[in-house]
Every structure is written in structure tokens, then in C-alpha cells.
Amino acid sequence: MRLKLTIAYDGRPFSGWGKQPDGNTVQDHLEKAVSEVAKQDVRVHGSGRTDAGVHAAGQVAHFDAPDGMSMNPFNWVPAVNTKLPATIRAIACEEVTADFHARFSAVSKTYTYDLCLAPVLPPLKAGLAWHLPRQLDPETMERALELVHGEHDFRAFAAMRGNETDETSYVRVIENAELQTTDDGYRIIFTGNGFLYKMARLLTGSVVYAAQGRLRLDDLTSLLDQPADLPHGRAPFCAPSDGLVLDHVVYP
């Protein structure tokens, strides 16, 4: 039986999502917890990686429960949670068809990014927001987000990742790029059909640089549509992991 598990985590204690030799990633902890419940080794596949320090409200993973294991999908939630550290929680579990894949079946993902503009970062927001203790021009941010909206070749907004840099295509569609006002700053919301490595943070860094007058909107436009086979520019700044949350993943 293939199961779809929705997971929330505080990214601070972990070395990101993807498995690593040190074993301290969300995927490592989750595979260990699911395997303990299943009483055999089980591989867990996520919708995509999140970096060290990036949080999730609704990451999605799938795994195959061992044949003959008849536990109700709903009961996996408390069973897995007893084996997980408190900073990772399974929040939902449901049966899916055998062709469901957390990564390849996903049709869109939504990330939120919190900016705190208070003069001093409140302790309850430490690790949960990018602290920018100066005014940002909201109109420029809105215009930068309008430019980001739509289909683009985002190769300027893809960080290198060892030998995995060669994506088949850097074209992605950002269906929504929205600015919300919060009690002490802004929340940027990105929904897209896919995000390249560090893309949400590189987009956020660019939007903030535009609002600070450090990146012209014309230059942002140029960065957003790079000719595939020419040397290209790069996004000027990668926003820190603190403010980023993988909010949810949508499936058909």
C-alpha cells in the first residue's frame, strides 16, 4: 500500500531534507521513524529538498507500507510521531494509488517567506524571518513580484549543487508571486509548478535588493529571461533560510 504523508518541521535543528552521511536530515529521521513502525527498512521519497534551516508546514512524502501490514493510513500519523523528534511532525496520512510519486506527481508548490522590518528582531521570530531593520519600498517589491510572475527561464535563480547542476530545463511557471503585509513586515508568497535549487531564496533576495535600490527592475527583467546557450547573469543575493517555509504541495 502506497501512502502519502504530510509533514511539518522546524528546519533549525536539521541539515535540510535530503539524506546525508551525518544522518541529521529530516528525510533521515523520517525514514528511521517509518522503518521502526514498519519493522523493516522503508525508503521515503519527498516532494523535493529543503535546505538547512528551511521550515515546512506541509512537506509531502510517499512510501510503501510493507505487504501484509494492515494498519489504517490514519494511524500512521501518531505511530510515526512517537518515533520522531518533536521538531518534526507527521500531520496527515492517506492511501494513494501505486503510481503516485511525491516529487513527480506534484503540480504546484507554495513557499512563504517572512521579512521582519522591526528595528530589533523579536525573540519569537528568531530563525523564522529575515531581519531587515530598514524600510523597504512595497511598491517596488510589488512590481518586482509582477515581473517574477509567469513562465521564465530561471537559470539565473538556480544555485549550483555539486554535480547536480544540469537540469534538463530551467523553465518554470510562477503562478502566484504575492506580497502580504504582516504586523512587523511582509510575507512573500510564491506558488509555482517547480522550484530550482535555492530558487525561492534567490527570488526573495532579488525582490528585496530591488526594493533597496540595489537591483534595477530592468536588470531583474534581464535575469528572468536568459538565453539558454549564452553566458548569463546571476541573481545578486540568496536570502537566508530563516524566513522560508514550504507551505504546501498540490497534487492532481
Add this chain to the structure above:
Amino acid sequence: MRLKLTIAYDGRPFSGWGKQPDGNTVQDHLEKAVSEVAKQDVRVHGSGRTDAGVHAAGQVAHFDAPDGMSMNPFNWVPAVNTKLPATIRAIACEEVTADFHARFSAVSKTYTYDLCLAPVLPPLKAGLAWHLPRQLDPETMERALELVHGEHDFRAFAAMRGNETDETSYVRVIENAELQTTDDGYRIIFTGNGFLYKMARLLTGSVVYAAQGRLRLDDLTSLLDQPADLPHGRAPFCAPSDGLVLDHVVYP
């Protein structure tokens, strides 16, 4: 020079606001930090205590800078912050008149209390919300909060505190008792001219009990107006410290 300091803190690592022999209270840390900056012992007076685990976005304290110390009030903020643990932050400092007293000059305080109704408490809300994974009736909560509004003898909503239980008066005015909807629950907002020991948590516990059908609104009404000289009932439940934040204190 008397200074008014506004402070935010994550209540989790501390044994509350008020000084204690173990030295691990917010007031202890703050007096130590201010005294280090002043290079002499300085007493810091808060607007009131918060319990262990209760947070603050805008606690207020006053202290007297040593004679002859000419530091600009604004510069106390970064100076004190270099001496404080990261979970306590000075966020503002201004000069006040010599008759200003953080506790006795306060005209109102606002507390917020967060209730999380999600089936599983998200890790980013751990320690920051009361987890009630069942539906609550919002209409009953609204009606309970209407009853709480106004001037009452709140002796049923005052916890004992060693030998400090004898308040001169238990009459307080709740100027605002409001319910807001959040992404996964509710936020209760109380503004009042004073709060007895654990009063915000005892009021929250009662409102939640009413919404769960465990306290009748008629009984809440009776608890809210106790005859001063007769044996009296007590609030049925004290909500956990997790969800409570001292949001701000208002002065004339």
C-alpha cells in the same frame, strides 16, 4: 535619568519575570545586563510579572541610569542587547519623568492568547499555542468573551501566590475581550486596566471550557461577580502558559 525600556522575550527558557534565587528570570537577566552597561548595580522595575513560559512582545520596565552617565537613551537598546541572552531583546528605550513607574503608571495592558486547533501541533507553534485538537464553538467563545468584558470582581480568576494573595481589590476592568480567527485556530485578545495573578490564563481556560460545553455561561456569569465577603467559586481551568503573550502596555 529615568528610562523606560520596552522588552520582548521568548518565555520558554526562563522561570518567569520576577526575580528568583536561581537567577534565571527575565528580570534577573535584565538587571544583570543593565548593571553591566551602567557599571554599577541597577534595579529594574517591570510593569508586572509574567509566569514561566509566558512570552512578551512589549513588556515595559523602568530603571534609573547612574548620575553622570550621559548615554543617549536610544543607545541603551544595543548596549543592553549585547549583554542579554538572544531570547530576551530590548526593543526601545526612552527618557521618562522621574515619577514614571512601569507598574503604577500603566493604564492598560494587552495580552494575546493563541489556540491551535490543528489535529497535530505544528513544530513551529510548539510552546507558542495551546493545542486543542478538537473543534471549539466560536459563538459560545464570543458570548463568553462578552460576559468577561467590562468591570467585574475577578477574585474567581486570581490564583494564589504564596503570601501575596491579599489584593486590596479584585475589581478590574476588561476594556476589550475579542476573538480573532487565525490560520489554524483562534487568538483571544484581552485589554484591561490590570490583571490579577494568572487572570489571563484563568479567563482563557474558562472561555475554552464554555466552548467545550464544560462550563455553562450562567456559571461564568456567577464567577464574574463574586460577593466580596462570601465563599466563592473558582475558575475551572488555568490555560497553559504556552499561548500567552504580553503584547503591550499603555501609559498616559
